[in-house]
Amino acid sequence: MLSRVTACEPTAPTLTQFARPSELPGARRRELAACWAAVVNAGGAVVPADCPPPPLTGADLAAAVDRVAEGLAPEQGRLLVAGLDGSLAGWLLLRREGHPLEAHCGVVNHVQTHVHLRRRGIGAALLREVRRVAGEEMGLERLKLSVRAGLGLEDFYRRAGWAEVGRWPGALRLAPGDDRDEVLMSLAL
Structure with missing residues (x-):
């Protein structure tokens, strides 16, 4: 530790x-x-x-x-x-x-x-x-993560140097009728 x-x-x-x-x-x-x-x-x-x-x-x-x-x-x-x-x-x-x-x-x-x-x-x-x-x-050498669209998280990660590299449209179903994109992000080290 x-x-x-x-x-x-x-x-x-x-x-x-x-x-x-x-x-x-x-x-x-x-x-x-x-x-x-x-x-x-x-x-x-x-x-x-x-x-x-x-x-x-x-x-x-x-x-x-x-x-x-x-x-x-x-x-x-x-x-x-x-x-x-x-x-x-x-x-x-x-x-x-x-x-x-x-x-x-x-x-x-x-x-x-x-x-x-x-x-x-x-x-x-x-x-x-x-x-x-x-x-x-x-x-x-590289980090990746995925975030749920619709919460402003993409902007938070962009400010930290991460780049959006793709999306899976509607991949996350939070509730009936509430489908969100999964945003794929990457950071080269």
Whole structure:
């Protein structure tokens, strides 16, 4: 587990990365699940298939967080967590693609900022750090992610240097009559 402060300002998030399941204590797992539930309940995150429909609690997402933790390994997957004033502010998951033809690429998932802490630069700090970790520590050459259209996320990622490389029209059905494009984004490191 490694921690870094992203700036000299007292309100700058502290970024911590976890590279092994054993590094992620139960209290931190509960914080991750609570954040994920809050983001889902605000309409901003995907609900894992084995969870009930929203509204969710952290307990509903405990098994999903455990699966995230079990996938951590220094060369294969890292969890980046942003803290603010000692509390979890946001997180994301970085994993190396498993297929040999794509092993130079990483996938970023679960980019989440606690709902009450949005617009404070936490997501941007996480994206800067994932870029650094992916290139400098994991030796990746490209990152990819997909986002749901209709929430303005494409603009957020573009400002962070990501490029839209394609769309799957209507690929995401949020509810009957509410189909959204899945936007594919890429970042060369």
